[in-house]
Amino acid sequence: MHNFIVLLLGEIERMKKYGILAASLALSLIWIGVLHFTEIQDVTAFFPFLIFIDTTSMAILLVGATMFYEKQEGTIKSLLVSPISKSDYILAKTCANILSNLETLAILYLYALFFKEININIIGLLGAVILISFFHSLIGFLLTYHSRDFTELLMGMVKYAFIFMVPVILEQTGLIKNLLAKKLLYLIPTKSSLTLLQATTRNFANWELFLSLLYLLLGSSLLFLFVRLKFDEYAVKGGGV
Amino acid sequence: MFQVNNLTFKYPKNKDNTIKGISFSIKDGEIFGLLGPSGVGKSTTQRILIKLLDKYSGEILYKGKDLKSYGKQYYQEIGVGFEMPVHFSKLTALENLNFFKKLYRSPADIDKLLTLVGLDEDRNKKISEYSKGMKVRLNFVRALLNNPQMLFLDEPTNGLDPKNARIIKNMILEFKNNGGTILLTTHLMNDVDELCDRVAFMAQGQIKEIDTPKNLKLKHGQRKVAVEYKDEVIKTDSFDLDSLSTNEAFFNIIKTKKIITIHSGETNLDDIFIKVTGVENNA
Numbered sequence: 356m357h358n359f360i361v362l363l364l365g366e367i368e369r370m371k372k373y374g375i376l377a378a379s380l381a382l383s384l385i386w387i388g389v390l391h392f393t394e395i396q397d398v399t400a401f402f403p404f405l406i407f408i409d410t411t412s413m414a415i416l417l418v419g420a421t422m423f424y425e426k427q428e429g430t431i432k433s434l435l436v437s438p439i440s441k442s443d444y445i446l447a448k449t450c451a452n453i454l455s456n457l458e459t460l461a462i463l464y465l466y467a468l469f470f471k472e473i474n475i476n477i478i479g480l481l482g483a484v485i486l487i488s489f490f491h492s493l494i495g496f497l498l499t500y501h502s503r504d505f506t507e508l509l510m511g512m513v514k515y516a517f518i519f520m521v522p523v524i525l526e527q528t529g530l531i532k533n534l535l536a537k538k539l540l541y542l543i544p545t546k547s548s549l550t551l552l553q554a555t556t557r558n559f560a561n562w563e564l565f566l567s568l569l570y571l572l573l574g575s576s577l578l579f580l581f582v583r584l585k586f587d588e589y590a591v592k593g594g595g596v
Numbered sequence: 597m598f599q600v601n602n603l604t605f606k607y608p609k610n611k612d613n614t615i616k617g618i619s620f621s622i623k624d625g626e627i628f629g630l631l632g633p634s635g636v637g638k639s640t641t642q643r644i645l646i647k648l649l650d651k652y653s654g655e656i657l658y659k660g661k662d663l664k665s666y667g668k669q670y671y672q673e674i675g676v677g678f679e680m681p682v683h684f685s686k687l688t689a690l691e692n693l694n695f696f697k698k699l700y701r702s703p704a705d706i707d708k709l710l711t712l713v714g715l716d717e718d719r720n721k722k723i724s725e726y727s728k729g730m731k732v733r734l735n736f737v738r739a740l741l742n743n744p745q746m747l748f749l750d751e752p753t754n755g756l757d758p759k760n761a762r763i764i765k766n767m768i769l770e771f772k773n774n775g776g777t778i779l780l781t782t783h784l785m786n787d788v789d790e791l792c793d794r795v796a797f798m799a800q801g802q803i804k805e806i807d808t809p810k811n812l813k814l815k816h817g818q819r820k821v822a823v824e825y826k827d828e829v830i831k832t833d834s835f836d837l838d839s840l841s842t843n844e845a846f847f848n849i850i851k852t853k854k855i856i857t858i859h860s861g862e863t864n865l866d867d868i869f870i871k872v873t874g875v876e877n878n879a
Contacts, residue, residue, distance in 0.1 A: 361698040368695075372686040424684075433682040433738060436646055437699045438671040591649065 358439045362447035366421065370451060375420055379413060379455050383462045390466060397472040403552035404524070405463060406484060410456050411520060411548060412512060414488045417452050418495030419508040431590065441586045445579065449492035456488040457481070476555040483551040486571050490544060493578040500582075500589045519545040527553075547571050597746060597777045598622040598645065603654035605640055614640045616801040617654070627768070627778040629788045632798035633875040638781050639750070641798075645779065646676050646748055672701055675744030679751040681731040682738065685724040689715060689734055692723065693741060700742035709737045712767060714760065728755045736764055740771070747771060747778045753787055765791060785865035795865075799873040809865060816868045818861030821846070825853040837861070 370376045386405050390398055425431040434444065460480065467473040494515065502508040523545045525531045531540075540546040547567035554564055598621060605615040615637045622628045630638050643649045645656065647663065647670060656663040658670075683692045689710070697703040710716045713733040723731065732755050739747060752768065753761040768791055772778060780792060788795055789809055796806040805812060819837040823846070824830065835846045837860065849855070869875075 358699050361695070365695045368691075369684060369687070372684075428685050429678065429680050429682040430684055432676075432678055433696065435648055436671055436674070436676040437696060438668045439699060440668055587650075 359443045359447055362439060362443055363450050366447050366451035367454065369421065369424075370417070370455065373421075373424060375417060376455060376458070379417070379459060380462075382409065382413065383459045386459070386463055387466050390463070390471060395471075397474075398467050399472070399474045399556050402463070402467060402473060402475060403480075403549065403556055404527075406460060406480070407487075407524075407545075407549050407552050408520070409459050410484050410487045410552075411491045411545060412516060413459070414452050414456060414491035415495035415498060415512050415515065416508075417455055418448055418492050419499045419502070419505060419512075421448060421451075422496075422499045423505045423508070435590055441583050445493075445496065445582055445586070448496075449489050452492040452495075453485050453488040456484055460484050474556070479555040480552065483548075483555060486568075486575065487548040487551065490548070490571050490575045490578065493575065493582050494544075496582040497578075497585070500585055519543050523549050541566065541570075544570065544574055547574075597624050597659065598779075599655075599657040599660075600645075601655040601657075603641070603644065603652060603656065605637075605644060605649065605652040607640075612801075614801055615644075615652070618798075618801075618803045620796055620803060620806055622777060622779060623793075624777055625772065625775055626793040627772055627780055627791050629780045629782065629792035629795035630798065631782070631788060631795055631869065632873050636798045636873070637801045638798055642748055642750065642779065642781060646674065647671075672742060673744060674746045674748065675739040675742060677735050677739035677747065677749040677752050679735075679754060681723070681728075681735065683723045683731065683734060686722060688720045688722055689726070690719040692734070693737065696738060697741055702743050704741055704743045706737075706741075709740055713737055713763060729757060729760055732756055733760060733764065736767070740767075745776060747776055748781075749778060750781045751783065752780070753782070753784060761787075785869060788865055797869065797872040799875070804872045805868070812868050813862050813864070816871060817863040820861035822857075822859045822861070823849055824856040824858070825849055826856060827853050830856065834861075 386409065389405065390401075393401065395401060422431075425434070464473070464475075464477065464480075498508055498511040498515070502511055522531065523540060523543070526537060526540055526546075527549060531537060547570040550559060550563060550567040551571070553559070554567075600621065601619050602617045603615055603619070604613055604617050606613045618637075618641070620628075630641060632638050640649065644652050645663070647666070650664065658666065663670075683689070684695075687695070690706070693706050693710075697706060707716070710719050713736060715730060715733055715737070718726070718730060723734070726734065732752070736749075736752055739749065747768075749768070753764050756764060765787065768778060768780075780788070782788060792809060794806065794808050795812065796803045798804065807815070820834050821837055821840060822832055822834045824832045833845070833849065835843050840846060
């Protein structure tokens, strides 16, 4: 536990020093711009979509960015010969990511609260962001394992967005109406993610909430075990040790 | 400290074994040199010993226990000095060391180490502002950060000027004198000569020779003495070392000629490197 805290604090410090938090903050300002320039005064329905895009895509990118820095500077080698476990390493990165996503959430929520109208279950939203960010940070690990450089990771993230994020947004905006297609969306994690976020603004059927929650909890657990299992392979191949 | 028996290793994507059944031991308190040209399996052997690679066959005992039975706590006892820089470039040297220091149970005195390697005044500089030599010295400090009992060093003086190389070599010797054990990988045969108690030469994934530098030089050298002297013109004669005490011609030259140089036929480690591994030492 002690070394997990050391690693987490180290992650946060490096996210500051390497400008990763600043980039995340800059993106928050862009989202504020989006909120500001929409004509909508009540952003309740729109808000989960912004958080959805930020929590999923930024979680993937932030993990990738920190891991590629470690690879580039050789610090992964130094970490690998330190008395830390794979779980400590993976959890420290995912938790640092979650904190960054929560920072964005706080900024956007405060803006919406003071300058727009918003009616949202903030506690529920916090829980949803933590779970979604955790899941997608682990997706970030997997994409990084299979990418040679940051550009390849970006390409992987774009593919993920096209395959998993766009269909869910299209369905929510009413562009996908086919019942079978709608049902098939329950197979992908982004559907569960958006459902949990939207459930903080409107009512959903209990079974749908339960299914989404179960999907992400179970998915995160399995993904964590898989990321942990594949870590050694990455360390030898990607870490250049 | 280490007993390695019939160690064999193959990278998953390779057809052949990188390490082909090597056996050696590293005694407590010795400096053991692992030498050989690039690609012969030195680094792989070191990676296995520092538990970065674990799918090997054969047996490795550390302090009499199977290396595989050690968990992450193993890293409380060993220090690893990498050849290439391993520090966060946007953090200062002190920030880097403080971060890693917190991971250990009994950390070393950072101030003392930085002073010893001459980086005390640059402790608050970012690593991106460090020269190559400064990064090499900081790598050495990183390796000593947990007061290790066993030190793995890969080219510890590579890229250092003679003054700083001397400082690092003295620190290595001091570490040994305090009871520490070291596995040293280097291409610099002068360092090997100066530091190593025993060396192993590797080629094609196997250990070709293993002995003390002194014994290797005697084994591969010629038991001859070459005398260069002035006799109207400069001449050189060679005499058998074993019968030197009864060699009249030798004594005659010594007594009557002006001697310019006398050399025994002892070879050097560079020549042994080439002879044993079959490859020029290009480093």
